[in-house]
Amino acid sequence: MFEEKFREFESIFYPKSIAVVGASTNEKKVGSLWVKALISAGFEGPIYPIGSHGGTISGLKIFPSLRLIPDEVDYVIVSIPRQSVLELLDDCATRKVKAVQFFTAGFSEMDDLEGRELEEQMLRKARQGNIHIVGPNCAGVYCPENKIPCGPSSEGRIGMSGSVAFVAQSGGIAEKLMQLGIARCINYSKGISFGNGIDLDASDFFQYLAADPKTTVIGAYLEGTRDGHHLLETIKEVAKTKPLVIWKGGRTEIGAQAAMSHTGSLASSAVIWSAMLKQAGAIEVHNLEELTDALLIFQQLGRWKGSNVAIIAGLADGGGGISVSASDACIEGGLKIPPLSEKTNKELTELLGKVGSILHNPIDVSKAAKYGLPTLLQSIELTAQDPVIELVLIQEDMDILLSFFSKEEAEEINDFFISLRNKQTKPLVVVLPPGSAEPERLGIEQKLLKASIPVFPTMERTAKAIVAINEYSDSM
Amino acid sequence: MFEEKFREFESIFYPKSIAVVGASTNEKKVGSLWVKALISAGFEGPIYPIGSHGGTISGLKIFPSLRLIPDEVDYVIVSIPRQSVLELLDDCATRKVKAVQFFTAGFSEMDDLEGRELEEQMLRKARQGNIHIVGPNCAGVYCPENKIPCGPSSEGRIGMSGSVAFVAQSGGIAEKLMQLGIARCINYSKGISFGNGIDLDASDFFQYLAADPKTTVIGAYLEGTRDGHHLLETIKEVAKTKPLVIWKGGRTEIGAQAAMSHTGSLASSAVIWSAMLKQAGAIEVHNLEELTDALLIFQQLGRWKGSNVAIIAGLADGGGGISVSASDACIEGGLKIPPLSEKTNKELTELLGKVGSILHNPIDVSKAAKYGLPTLLQSIELTAQDPVIELVLIQEDMDILLSFFSKEEAEEINDFFISLRNKQTKPLVVVLPPGSAEPERLGIEQKLLKASIPVFPTMERTAKAIVAINEYSDSM
Numbered sequence: 001m002f003e004e005k006f007r008e009f010e011s012i013f014y015p016k017s018i019a020v021v022g023a024s025t026n027e028k029k030v031g032s033l034w035v036k037a038l039i040s041a042g043f044e045g046p047i048y049p050i051g052s053h054g055g056t057i058s059g060l061k062i063f064p065s066l067r068l069i070p071d072e073v074d075y076v077i078v079s080i081p082r083q084s085v086l087e088l089l090d091d092c093a094t095r096k097v098k099a100v101q102f103f104t105a106g107f108s109e110m111d112d113l114e115g116r117e118l119e120e121q122m123l124r125k126a127r128q129g130n131i132h133i134v135g136p137n138c139a140g141v142y143c144p145e146n147k148i149p150c151g152p153s154s155e156g157r158i159g160m161s162g163s164v165a166f167v168a169q170s171g172g173i174a175e176k177l178m179q180l181g182i183a184r185c186i187n188y189s190k191g192i193s194f195g196n197g198i199d200l201d202a203s204d205f206f207q208y209l210a211a212d213p214k215t216t217v218i219g220a221y222l223e224g225t226r227d228g229h230h231l232l233e234t235i236k237e238v239a240k241t242k243p244l245v246i247w248k249g250g251r252t253e254i255g256a257q258a259a260m261s262h263t264g265s266l267a268s269s270a271v272i273w274s275a276m277l278k279q280a281g282a283i284e285v286h287n288l289e290e291l292t293d294a295l296l297i298f299q300q301l302g303r304w305k306g307s308n309v310a311i312i313a314g315l316a317d318g319g320g321g322i323s324v325s326a327s328d329a330c331i332e333g334g335l336k337i338p339p340l341s342e343k344t345n346k347e348l349t350e351l352l353g354k355v356g357s358i359l360h361n362p363i364d365v366s367k368a369a370k371y372g373l374p375t376l377l378q379s380i381e382l383t384a385q386d387p388v389i390e391l392v393l394i395q396e397d398m399d400i401l402l403s404f405f406s407k408e409e410a411e412e413i414n415d416f417f418i419s420l421r422n423k424q425t426k427p428l429v430v431v432l433p434p435g436s437a438e439p440e441r442l443g444i445e446q447k448l449l450k451a452s453i454p455v456f457p458t459m460e461r462t463a464k465a466i467v468a469i470n471e472y473s474d475s476m
Numbered sequence: 477m478f479e480e481k482f483r484e485f486e487s488i489f490y491p492k493s494i495a496v497v498g499a500s501t502n503e504k505k506v507g508s509l510w511v512k513a514l515i516s517a518g519f520e521g522p523i524y525p526i527g528s529h530g531g532t533i534s535g536l537k538i539f540p541s542l543r544l545i546p547d548e549v550d551y552v553i554v555s556i557p558r559q560s561v562l563e564l565l566d567d568c569a570t571r572k573v574k575a576v577q578f579f580t581a582g583f584s585e586m587d588d589l590e591g592r593e594l595e596e597q598m599l600r601k602a603r604q605g606n607i608h609i610v611g612p613n614c615a616g617v618y619c620p621e622n623k624i625p626c627g628p629s630s631e632g633r634i635g636m637s638g639s640v641a642f643v644a645q646s647g648g649i650a651e652k653l654m655q656l657g658i659a660r661c662i663n664y665s666k667g668i669s670f671g672n673g674i675d676l677d678a679s680d681f682f683q684y685l686a687a688d689p690k691t692t693v694i695g696a697y698l699e700g701t702r703d704g705h706h707l708l709e710t711i712k713e714v715a716k717t718k719p720l721v722i723w724k725g726g727r728t729e730i731g732a733q734a735a736m737s738h739t740g741s742l743a744s745s746a747v748i749w750s751a752m753l754k755q756a757g758a759i760e761v762h763n764l765e766e767l768t769d770a771l772l773i774f775q776q777l778g779r780w781k782g783s784n785v786a787i788i789a790g791l792a793d794g795g796g797g798i799s800v801s802a803s804d805a806c807i808e809g810g811l812k813i814p815p816l817s818e819k820t821n822k823e824l825t826e827l828l829g830k831v832g833s834i835l836h837n838p839i840d841v842s843k844a845a846k847y848g849l850p851t852l853l854q855s856i857e858l859t860a861q862d863p864v865i866e867l868v869l870i871q872e873d874m875d876i877l878l879s880f881f882s883k884e885e886a887e888e889i890n891d892f893f894i895s896l897r898n899k900q901t902k903p904l905v906v907v908l909p910p911g912s913a914e915p916e917r918l919g920i921e922q923k924l925l926k927a928s929i930p931v932f933p934t935m936e937r938t939a940k941a942i943v944a945i946n947e948y949s950d951s952m
Contacts, residue, residue, distance in 0.1 A: 153792075153793060153876075153879035153880055154879065155879075157912070168797070169797075170794070170796050170797030170800070171793075171794065171796070171797075172790070172793060172794020172795065172796055172797040172798060172876065173794070173797035173798075173801070175793075175794055175875070175876060175879075176794065176797075176873065176875065176876070176909075176911065179875040179876075179911045179912045179913075180910075180911055180912070182912040183910065183911055183912040183914070221797065223800060249797065249800040249801050249804060250800050250803075250804065251804045251808070252803060252804050252807035252808060253807070254803040254806075254807055254813045254838075255800050255801070255803035255804035255807065257803075257836065258796075258799040258800045258803050258834055258836075258838050259800045261796075261799075261834040261836070262796035262797065262799060262800055262834060262840075263796070286804075287801060287804075287805065287934065287935075287936060288801065288909070288934075289934060289936075314648070316629075317629060317647075317648060317651075318646070318647065318648020318649070318651055318652065319648065320646050320647070320648055320734075320737075320738035320739070321644070321645075321646030321647075321648040321649035321652075321697065321725065321738070322648060322649075323734040323737075323738060324646070324699060324725040324726050324731050324732075324734045324735045324738055325649075325725050325731070325763060325764065327726075327728060327730040327731035327733075327734050328725060328726065328727045328728050328731035328762075328763075329763060330730075331728035331729070331730055331731065332727070332728060337730045358734055358737040358738060360733065360734075360737070361730075362730075362734050364738075397652065399651070399652065399655040400629075400648065400651060400652070400655075403629035403630065403631075403651075404629055433652075433764070434656075434659065435652065435655045435656060435659055436633070436655045436656070436658040436659040437655075438659070438914070438918055439915075442914055458763065458764075458765055459763075460763060460765075
């Protein structure tokens with residue numbers, strides 16, 4: 001499915017050469033930033049800066065015109081005033097450029113006729129010249145595998161290559177998704193921000209990513225679409241092959257007005273979108289946190305399904321309140337917390353004794369901690385082995401943990417989680433709330449994430465993410 | 477109101493001397509931890525460790541019995557097996573101790589008759605001896621002003637003294653509230669965890685805190701109560717004088733079962749609690765994040781009221797997507813985003829030009845950033861001065877900010893927020909989402925919090941907190 005689109009778009013995500021129109025010897029100009037970002041990301045093909053005044057930028061010769069470049073150009077990144085875009089498209093046609101990405105803004109997102117007319121003319125020229133347009137008013141392509149960075153201001157930062165893709169109408173959201181990817185080990189195959197989307201829009205990229213063998217899950221931030229019916233049909237088809245998580249921006253009237261000024265998107269009501277997304281088999285999320293949480297859990301668990309969770313709380317102390325509140329959050333979020341099997345319960349009681357213990361599920365293991373690390377780890381392993389349990393949810397609080405254990409012991413506990421995760425097929429998820437020991441918490445978070453254990457800051461967000469992954473499996 | 481309770485409880489929060497029963501030369505025993513925590517917190521009165529084997533702990537003589545202490549003892553912290561508590565209460569009566577806090581667990585939260593009967597006997601002895609009991613099964617008092625730390629494992633950590641109080645049935649939640657207080661500059665006047673609450677319970681502490689001139693807002697984590705009617709009447713009275721923010725744990729059946737095992741609390745349905753809290757004028761929250769968010773905003777804004785917010789996004793770039801999504805979050809959360817006055821709009825347009833600008837409210841100031849810092853700061857100040865606006869909400873993204881500005885410039889921008897906050901009466905709230913520049917973000921967060929600017933990690937949580945503060949003002 002969508003194989004043709006797949007081949008057609010390879011030059012967008014894997015261009016052999018890139019020209020940057022709007023570069024200059026002024027290092028602060030957006031075009032110059034693009035050149036520097038491409039170099040620092042390590043893009044391996046030729047990079048051709050283009051700017052009317054010539055000179056050099058980062059050691060590269062600036063060509064006065066696209067027409068003067070000696071070799072083939074696959075892909076063009078543009079940051080010039082809107083008055084010059086039509087002429088540039090003529091040059092692109094002459095040079096048989098395959099796709100052009102316009103950072104340039106000032107089109108249909110403006111409240112003027114000129115901007116809208118310009119877009120129409122651009123589209124006409126692109127069709128005539130057999131050129132694809134990404135944008136205008138966008139940050140364009142992100143492809144860690146091919147060392148294409150996310151936006152002009154991303155110098156020095158590019159994430160690891162992975163299997164998660166994103167489609168974002170907003171360049172700012174695209175950039176933040178990239179940054180959160182680095183922070184939370186969400187590794188992207190591709191990302192795209194398409195702004196006003198006058199030629200290629202969400203539907204096109206969804207189709208490409210559905211066919212892309214390197215992508216296993218797709219996340220999207222959409223503000224609007226020019227063809228709702230086509231988008232709906234596309235989502236239906238794509239969701240059959242891969243989970244598609246969609247965050248609709250501009251759900252409210254004011255949000256929609258901002259979207260109109262941002263990407264020229266027409267609003268439609270939140271209720272209609274929600275119904276449409278549900279019907280089409282997409283998973284709806286409502287903000288950046290929910291979107292990245294869902295992408296993280298899909299990346300780590302793939303097409304897992306299950307709702308019987310064990311909640312393990314009180315790695316050192318304070319497991320009582322956490323047992324109560326975590327249960328509330330999971331049950332209200334839509335998960336199940338079944339009683340442990342009789343066998344497990346008996347073994348845990350033998351290990352920990354009855355006084356002051358919550359051992360039904362949730363399991364407060366704080367008493368185990370008092371007997372020492374081996375007992376603590378044994379009680380967690382016993383719980384994880386229970387056949388009733390499909391997923392093990394551990395709430396770990398660094399503030400409390402470090403009041404009872406040394407840093408080395410805290411590391412040891414987390415190394416044990418990693419070994420437990422590796423020796424069984426049951427997923428293990430860690431809730432690691434912020435507090436007053438942030439450097440230590442961030443260190444542990446990175447360690448777990450790198451070992452493919454999903455980590456979330458609150459139990460509510462964890463439950464939502466687990467429900468999202470089930471929602472997809474249920475719809476299949 | 478509640479003046480008598482106020483005087484009666486002063487010996488709980490401001491004891492002149494404290495005895496710790498259950499100390500020993502073994503530094504890891506809970507009693508010994510209490511002694512060390514009190515010393516490291518800087519408690520200035522005499523501390524008397526008590527343990528049958530004698531010896532010393534942290535340079536203090538361990539008395540074999542409470543009866544042998546040469547001076548008066550106001551307050552006793554107890555961590556001994558449950559079999560010994562009745563005898564201890566006899567000793568306390570002899571020595572005219574005013575209040576006893578039992579860390580000791582194993583009472584009504586257990587599933588046995590003995591535990592329940594023991595509680596009844598303890599209560600009888602306490603009434604006869606004119607002694608107050610805090611607990612059992614609790615972490616007891618926290619009073620930064622009087623250098624009493626929060627729980628036995630809090631050695632080396634005590635927050636700043638402030639005007640926020642908490643009442644938590646769970647010791648673990650109490651400890652986490654203390655830690656989050658340190659992390660988020662929520663400064664406590666008093667905190668109390670009362671566990672099974674056989675003598676003093678939530679109602680008593682609410683009354684005390686209502687009368688406490690050092691407390692301006694009260695937060696609570698409750699799992700259950702023995703006397704719902706009395707609690708309801710108390711909440712009604714207390715909420716008339718101070719905002720009372722309540723998080724009910726054990727809202728779900730499984731959560732309630734855990735609460736039964738945790739603090740021996742009987743469950744009642746979430747719907748009944750919500751209705752009751754609303755009727756009584758309390759503000760209901762549903763998790764630790766909402767509770768601390770509400771306490772933070774009440775601490776900083778007091779009894780402020782207003783729902784007309786200005787959203788300022790894109791301090792450097794990426795303001796479009798943020799404008800859209802922040803609008804959705806605020807409107808769905810219950811705030812208003814009114815258009816700016818004509819005058820402000822005109823001034824902003826003159827300053828920034830029209831192309832690519834969102835200037836209606838939300839206000840995307842990313843174009844200002846391109847003209848340099850003075851223009852950026854001017855555009856924010858212009859917005860803040862608009863008479864239509866009651867609260868200024870700035871979304872600041874460190875990932876994006878640091879792609880465009882140096883660390884020094886980022887500091888300068890935040891110093892400007894602080895000066896802006898200081899020179900006008902309109903509240904200023906900052907949304908500072910996590911990302912890949914955590915050390916820098918945490919530094920800026922601390923700076924803003926210390927300057928009394930509330931900071932939240934997401935727009936959703938910000939909107940909820942602002943709505944909470946309005947809810948209270950509306951009910952007055």
